[in-house]
Amino acid sequence: MTANTALEIKGLVKRYKDFEAVAGLDFSVREGEIFALVGPNGVGKSTTLKMIATILTPTAGSVSVFGLDTARDAHAVREIISYLPEEAGAYKNLTGRDYLDFMAIVFLKDKARAAAAAEAGALLSGLGPRLEDKIKTYSKGMARKLLLARAVMIKPRLAILDEPTSGLDIVNAYEIRKTIKELAAGGMTFLISSHNMGEIEFLSDRIAVVNKGRLLACDTPAALKARFATDDLEEVFIKLTQ
């Protein structure tokens, strides 16, 4: 593991009673990189992200976040990561601002740091006065923007985003992608999962294509396209997974 490695995964396996969701994954992510994990539905992407986020335990192999092992040092890992689950919800009876305040104190504990983070989150969400309304009145796009703001406002060293723009309209998805780009330029590391190959190409520095719990390819979008002699990343995906 080099000095600027943000994430290192070695021989990662997750086995349930009757099937293997992740069957021996190996890849690493550099600090400040936007790294995409892509693959068909049900091939173990979300399971992998959950293991990195310390909410599932690997059956075998290891996950290291900035040199900290997720199994042995789970608590320390949780101090430096932020995880946005796919189709995550928020507490419907809280207002957007209450939610940001609550999450900031939960993640940062220190009152002053939490207040600053919640303020940053309020700005990042772009929800303005609607932050004073209850979350149950939000559209899907507004809720997702709030959740993304929550995920990055605490300035994690590694942000794990599962389908960050899933179900959003063009404008909302564009704004979220722009925010991710800006934050990565500031040094934040991103691990994202998405089915939108246009989004992946726009955002990612490198892509890992997985199928049936195994890694098929891992490279920059340009290198992958060159390898399969095509200008279309979707074609690369199809050729790799079929």
Added chain:
Amino acid sequence: MNIFLVLLKKEIKELLTKQLVLTIAATLLVFHVIGKAVGSHNKASAARNTIVLLDLDRTPLSARVAKAVAAAKTSLKPAPETDINAALAAPEHAAENSFMVIPAGLEAEVTAGRPSAIGYYSRFRRQASGLGPAIAASRIRRTSQAASAEISTALLERGLPGLSPAFLRDPAPAAEFAVINGHTAQVSLSQVIGFIQSQSFFFPVAVFFIVILSAQMIMTAVASEKENKTLETLLSSPLDRRMLVMSKLAASTLIAAALSGAYMLGMRSFMAGVTGLGADPSVAVAAAGPALAELGLTLAGTGYLLIGLSVMFCILCALSIAFILGILSEDVKSIQTMMTPLMMPLMLAYLLPIFIDMSTAHAGLKFLLYAIPFTHAFMAPQNVMMGNIAQVWWGIAYQAAVFAAFVTLAARLFSGDALLTLRLKLPGMK
């Protein structure tokens, strides 16, 4: 800022919705309104305390009977008819439901030493419901006793002129004593039973409400966090997971206690209205207060503390079990079904001791009931009053052990993969 308080505040905000508060307020209002309406209706019904009298004997004795009945707080309405069917059909008696027929020859028959039946007719309306018929039946019983007693008095006065008829009718009145734990006091048995039953009725109802409400709340809290995937975010935070568990337990208990208090207020207001007693059930037996205290049936500070501890551990046991069931729930919709494993022992613990005398119950049944941690709380007031203090302490120790076991299991499940991967499928669940 204390992170536990932050979590507690958030849990309360999530659980205590406007809809919940409105539902409780509406329930309280309905309880109150029904209690008031039933109470005033029954009072009006009782006030209309009239019996139509057909005196076919028309002798000094029948006049004396009528006077005695009137003295027993029943107003008699003499009717001119000489036949009960004519009286029942008469338009002026259309609103009357109770009729008394003193037969011709009553005085002659009883003087000759032969019984003569006085007829009592009660008219049931087609749409009779509520407590009206019961009030009418009680009125007839009271009238019949007064009439019969007056005829006895008349006969005794004639037959044994030197002796008091009241003495002759009850020469050896019962002096009832209750003996509890070596303490003896002169008190009516029905008053002692009434007091014990009032304790064993109101108290378990309150505990039952608290347990059901708090269990449902904590299951909803856990299952909705799972369903909305807010739980995954919390689990990836550097928060102590035990604190997450404790904040949910605390919030559910607090709200459930407040709601149960509200329910009990409503219930007491309802019962007070319906029965006409005071809001406090002990009012009915207040007259026997000193005797009950002599028997050790009143609760002192230590007694309340013991009962409080038993109830607290009962709630904690239910919450820890409900927490596990919430973890195993697929979603919020499945909570009603997932309550079954908790409801069954709770119903057994609540209902069986009401109908079964635990001191003489079959050993197997006793074992089953005492294995349910909730039973100990339901029976705590009776055990404290009866002086079974050791049994209450053992019950508390057992409840604490059950709680420790389940909360350890809950915390273990909450910290592992099971939270996201385990699902319990009960029969009938899709």
